[in-house]
Amino acid sequence: MFKDISLDELESVMKKAWDAFAVYRNISLQKRAAFMKAIAVELEACGDALLHTAMEETHLPEARLRGERTRTIFQLNSYADACARGEWMEISIDTAIAGKVPPKPDLRKTKTALGPVVVFGASNFPFAYSTAGGDTACALAAGCPVIVKAHPAHSRTSEMVAGAVLKAVKNSGMPDAVFAHLHGAAQSIGEALVKHPYTKAVGFTGSYGGGRQLFDWGNQRKDPIPVFAEMGSVNPVFLLQEKMKDDAADVAKMYAGSITLGVGQFCTNPGIIIGIKGDDLDKFMTALSEEIKKIPAAKMLHEGIAKSFAEKKESATSQTGVKTIIEIENNDPANNAAPVINFTSGSNFIANPKLHEEVFGPYSIIVACADMNEMTNVAKNLEGQLSATLMATEQDIIDNKELLEAVKNICGRFIINNVPTGVEVCLSMHHGGPFPATTDSRFTSVGADGIKRFARPIVYQNWPDNLLPDELKHSNPLNVWRTINDVPGKA
């Protein structure tokens, strides 16, 4: 549909982004925020035409896409507010003490933008994690120009969104090259983008293979750069005994919806459900099967994802000791994915790491453990996760400290009696777990703290007040929170 950018053109894009960086990073927080809000307005102004294009390209239903655009607009607006409030700069000031030996100088620390950020569009979030999505919003808030590589599965949607952003760039009087949009299906384009000397950080949401490749390229540079890749996860769910005694059927109903939401195409999809074998787990499985039966086959985002789902599901199903509890028949050739629930034992699961891998789609495996000890061992054998969930009574939690510790160790979001799908966009959200959930568990890609990925501290030592950046001036003209001599406040 769209031609790949040439390496010469890419060179020119990066040079312009670098020049724009020198201007944009000095634009005030308020103006940056207004610019981000202008993008939100233009995104809304794209109207239903944008939704229809996205429907054609992604096969996602209109209601989902409408909701996702609303979320994207909320991200832009709320990160803009956070940008202007300035807490993300974590300002701290230590005032001079001339009488100290040696004299203590005046030190004022704020944050400054890293530089041009390359954002790779995500196939499963054509709005919220693509062209004007969370990574782009965070980078713009931090003061970084953004270069978006469109996801080839929704390149027309990406073009339309890029058009909206560029309108906002113009109307807000921002440097033209604060935002660039390009196409590059060839791997060489991705590599050139990550390795370009003017690229100072990368944002990515997608598969482990893709994320790891970008991360490795970023680290192989002469000057390594931070590559924040969110690479999905299996989001284990632990069913504890007292809870299951009363609520097996309700829990099953809740999870049938979560497993199949959006044809299972979420990085927070619950891919592994761990219980203790016995009547309650049987009851859960029966109820889950009944619920799953009601859910029809559907069409995945693109052929590549459907093919990968079929292969990974096949591979998981063919492992020793795995049986399929339910697989929905797919009678309509227009669809290419139907829900599947597999089953295995705790010991079998622990012994076979193949079963720990994500099967991206409407799939989950139920792991039946002999006892709590085995369940704890399952937790200890899992890799890093975006989220982990306990379905548990308070007594269950109190009685199972070792499991609790093992689970805490592997997840970025620790949930009790909720489903992991549905990631609230707010400051307290953390969407970043130990590797391989993300490449750096200390950062998040959801919530305004995601801005911190793209800025670095800088301390001004012994500067005259009038030449300091506004947020550091004695009179606090921007009225931001600052920690002065170890005391936080707005003084």
Next chain:
Amino acid sequence: MFKDISLDELESVMKKAWDAFAVYRNISLQKRAAFMKAIAVELEACGDALLHTAMEETHLPEARLRGERTRTIFQLNSYADACARGEWMEISIDTAIAGKVPPKPDLRKTKTALGPVVVFGASNFPFAYSTAGGDTACALAAGCPVIVKAHPAHSRTSEMVAGAVLKAVKNSGMPDAVFAHLHGAAQSIGEALVKHPYTKAVGFTGSYGGGRQLFDWGNQRKDPIPVFAEMGSVNPVFLLQEKMKDDAADVAKMYAGSITLGVGQFCTNPGIIIGIKGDDLDKFMTALSEEIKKIPAAKMLHEGIAKSFAEKKESATSQTGVKTIIEIENNDPANNAAPVINFTSGSNFIANPKLHEEVFGPYSIIVACADMNEMTNVAKNLEGQLSATLMATEQDIIDNKELLEAVKNICGRFIINNVPTGVEVCLSMHHGGPFPATTDSRFTSVGADGIKRFARPIVYQNWPDNLLPDELKHSNPLNVWRTINDVPGKA
């Protein structure tokens, strides 16, 4: 002197550290802080015997070592206070909104320790960046067990400090393996430590070669880990014209001291001084030579460093267009390093990256630029730095915006009319610059914000209040700063 640890022993050390982690990370902030303060007390209790051992091993004078121990004690105490205050956890809470569609769950974000941290002792800071130094203090504050690899150049000093730490471990009732100390001159030990599955982060202060190697090992793992390496820097100093018109001689005096402080063995040593050629710069060089003449040759930390200084100085001096302004004669065979000041032109400097490299020791090169434009180009051609300094009047700063931007772009600490040596230990300090100054410019190794290197956010979703970690409970029993529904405070 001490035998390298065997790989079997190392395995056992790491296993014990991992087990200690499960206990230590749940120990309250107050108890962690008390433990850190107990280390400080034991360090003081080592008395002059510790200083004398360090003097023998490092050739640093007693006054310097006494001062460095005082600094190390201050680090332990002040990071302990910061640990207990808890601002480093960056707590935020978003309360539930049941009526929202879909309902917004209760979300409470705090930080949790990464896991066992390996700290490599630094040759040039036998106390402050070694066994119980800044990295160790930060990791302990974050809730991480620490495994220290002693620097072979001061292994007896390291043993004594480790003994003090282990006393505090015992007296504070901490798990024994919260701290381990080992020797390993062989590269294979370093590699095994960084690549061990139970190692979750690394702290290092030292050379570019060493830091880059650890960083690469950390990223080559199946599950990459953060390696924070502070790899030194040349800390450029820019002499602006109006300032130099009046103050050339005073500036020279200030810098003669800074260049030669501690035989130049600081990562903040000013290695490059950039001026505009003419009478004022000549006056500066004359005065600098006069001052340097007063400074005798001295003995460096160890033979390896002295050899490297001699080689790098030779290599820099032999480059085309470089001349030596002053080199102090070394007549005492007990010494192995004497101050050297070289000189070159701006165009020559820009053309030859060899001249941008750090010569670790009492060395600096003066770069005479044709004009401000050439000075700005020098700044644009430099790599990442811990610090950069302008010697400038206010008018100089106002008149040279482009230089200002270019300098801001390459440094973590931006100084006006001070020397870069002397790094104040306080919250506002930032000791971390763009690569290659450090491996991640978003973190610092000086100041309590250094704790953030070793902890990751975790969010608790929908938890009953009584089961939450104390810092997240509704009543705020620890009385810590928290941002609730986007508003910071202590409510």
